[in-house]
Amino acid sequence: MTRRAPTTSTEQVKGSVKEAIGKLTGDVRVESEGRRQKGEAESPQGAAKRPPGAGPRKD
Template identity: 70%
Template sequence: MTERTKSPSAEHLKASVKEAIGKLTGDARVEAEGQRQKRAARAAKATETRDD
């Protein structure tokens, strides 16, 4: 069985949704977590494109 990994763009989308939910609800922790995940997804995408 192979392990499936999420693509950086899918992670970026998930992080954007989490950030938006944090903004809408006024939850600074969730918003900050979404921002952190977006940065991580951008970094993963940057390393992915360099490896090609």
């Protein structure tokens, strides 16, 4: 059985959910991880160009 790569919209939804859970629970790490995941889904090449540890983009 072959695995399909997750689509961009799926990754955006997962990032949105993580961000919302982080906000509700006050967990900054989960919130920022969700923002990062959403940003990578919106612009996969833009995320690859940023140096590691640069943090989430503030558009």
